[in-house]
Amino acid sequence: MGKVTKIPRPTIERLALYSRPLEAFQESGTPIISSEKIADLCGVNPAQVRKDLAYFGEFGVRGVGYDVKDLLREIKRILATDRTWRLCIVGMGNLGSALALNENFRKRGYHFVAAFDSDPAKAGMKHPCGLKIEPIGKIRDLVKTLKIEIGVITTPPGKAQRVADLLMDAGIRAILNFAPIQIRAPECCVVENVDFTLKLENLVYHLHKSS
């Protein structure tokens, strides 16, 4: 409390990163951890870790370190991962299907409660994950009645923007986009893009450069 500082975006991203080893330490019963240890495991600078945490309070004890359990709880509270969230997937191709079946999401509190696909042949079918595949036209209705908070887009690139617009129309304010295009959205909606081929192009550049 006190200062009203703006939190740097990278700080938020790293908080999530820190929580990974913290979870492991909590499970293994380690009670205390130092900024240096966290930094080491996450590949960042120890001062960075301390500064990131200090934005939100004084969680550590000088001369000692951080209490693993407390710190993890604080981070989860900050990130708002201490509750569950309701998501939908749009585009039940191979990727959408794989995500719906992925256990990592559920384990972290992300529950898929609806699945959509524009293919009339798919609509109505029951997906192995347990969800019935709904037509795109039902997005508006279901987002509201099922109180969906986050939309995941796994459509082909050509359809992604239209789907995003539908989701936003329905009141969605957070989108995770897997289509390799830049989604345009107003301020009020947060969009995160996951573009594998972008990452590959990065790899390939470095490979080529150092050969």
Place this chain on the structure above:
Amino acid sequence: MGKVTKIPRPTIERLALYSRPLEAFQESGTPIISSEKIADLCGVNPAQVRKDLAYFGEFGVRGVGYDVKDLLREIKRILATDRTWRLCIVGMGNLGSALALNENFRKRGYHFVAAFDSDPAKAGMKHPCGLKIEPIGKIRDLVKTLKIEIGVITTPPGKAQRVADLLMDAGIRAILNFAPIQIRAPECCVVENVDFTLKLENLVYHLHKSS
């Protein structure tokens, strides 16, 4: 030419980003494009676009803009996406399977030439993508004989580091990791992480903050 400037990492990432709309413009036959247009479509500043490109040469014409075809060719040459690359996937669960079937990769010149899984029940099976699933033990051999250049890891987090070590042992120097852990690798190997849940945690923070 001339100055030996160090290229900022973000510049490389954006070059790949710029190539997306350029491809669309090339297909639609638009001959010339301005830095402002590119910037707009990619959500960056026009000066940024010009500076990024200027690191590699003078591709534009003052008072006119950039020739779409030329620029795209140059970017592809810089990123080394003007050739094909040989990859393997390790971990043929839902995600690995979906990636192997994903057309986006092939279209951009990324060819999966081998698939591995540690599950003996899967080894030997033919995957719908056309590849035979090989046991982990064959990584070393096949990476060499098939001249695999990039490894994609889609195993559970517990196995990811071991798989990465195997790949690097076999001579792989670029890894795309989908497991939600931080892969440790020496300088000589480039690692890109794709962690969906990290992205979700970001979204969730922003949702929560602005509610």
Place this chain on the structure above:
DNA sequence: GCCTGTGAATCCATTCACAGCT
């Protein structure tokens, strides 16, 4: 007039280095 290429200015994030507490 228009749009690129680029030094200069600004902004932001990271790292250092040490004071402060246990």
Place this chain on the structure above:
DNA sequence: AGCTGTGAATGGATTCACAGGC
């Protein structure tokens, strides 16, 4: 002695603003 919390210093990257060429 040890490790956190934090102002100060550093280092990068982004943006501005304008000179340069069509």
